[in-house]
Amino acid sequence: MYRRVPFVSSESIRMNQESCTKHLMIEEICLDLYQSDHGWKIILLRHFNPVGAHPSGNVGEDPRGIPNNLMPFVQLVAVGRRPALTIFGTDYKTSDGTGVRDYIHVVDLADGHIAALNKLEDPKIVTFRGSSSGSILSVLALLNSASSNGKKDLKICEEEGK
Numbered sequence: 100m101y102r103r104v105p106f107v108s109s110e111s112i113r114m115n116q117e118s119c120t121k122h123l124m125i126e127e128i129c130l131d132l133y134q135s136d137h138g139w140k141i142i143l144l145r146h147f148n149p150v151g152a153h154p155s156g157n158v159g160e161d162p163r164g165i166p167n168n169l170m171p172f173v174q175l176v177a178v179g180r181r182p183a184l185t186i187f188g189t190d191y192k193t194s195d196g197t198g199v200r201d202y203i204h205v206v207d208l209a210d211g212h213i214a215a216l217n218k219l220e221d222p223k224i225v226t227f228r229g230s231s232s233g234s235i236l237s238v239l240a241l242l243n244s245a246s247s248n249g250k251k252d253l254k255i256c257e258e259e260g261k
């Protein structure tokens with residue numbers, strides 16, 4: 100968090116998911132701080148899962164070891180560095196039963212951060228929400244997309260939801 104950064108939302112900042120609680124708490128601390136001292140300018144950045152790489156290929160994700168996250172794992176399966184993707188759960192209340200996330204391309208996210216930083220001198224209240232990319236994908240949809248892009252079926256196995 101930076102001193103003198105724009106902030107604050109005129110919108111409701113309520114979130115539904117329990118996993119968002121810690122983020123919401125931090126936003127509330129920022130709100131309190133702003134209320135106590137309007138000299139603070141704070142940007143609240145909300146986004147979901149960044150994926151992808153810079154088109155130059157110079158900056159991207161090349162995890163060492165076993166990745167924790169879906170996209171890098173799928174990529175390693177696609178290039179044959181991992182044998183199969185384990186799907187963590189297939190009985191969620193989603194269209195195909197696998198977990199869904201809202202993905203944002205990492206370059207769009209970087210652009211969003213720059214746009215937010217350009218508001219530093221703007222005294223108005225602003226929040227940045229980078230999550231509405233319209234790219235809400237299930238694990239299977241993401242996997243199928245990677246399979247069709249790479250023109251080969253990627254192997255999967257299933258296990259209980261985590």
Ligand SMILES: O=c1ccn([C@@H]2O[C@H](COP(=O)(O)OP(=O)(O)O[C@H]3O[C@H](CO)[C@@H](O)[C@H](O)[C@H]3O)[C@@H](O)[C@H]2O)c(=O)[nH]1
Nearest residue numbers: 118148167168169170172185186187188198199200238261
């Ligand atoms: O090998 C894998 C990896 C992930 N998934 C599923 O793929 C989806 C996306 O998982 P992941 O890429 O790990 O993203 P998140 O679960 O959304 O976790 C991100 O979002 C969390 C909440 O902000 C942060 O705590 C994490 O660090 C960050 O990676 C979820 O349904 C996972 O269960 C699999 O099925 N198999």
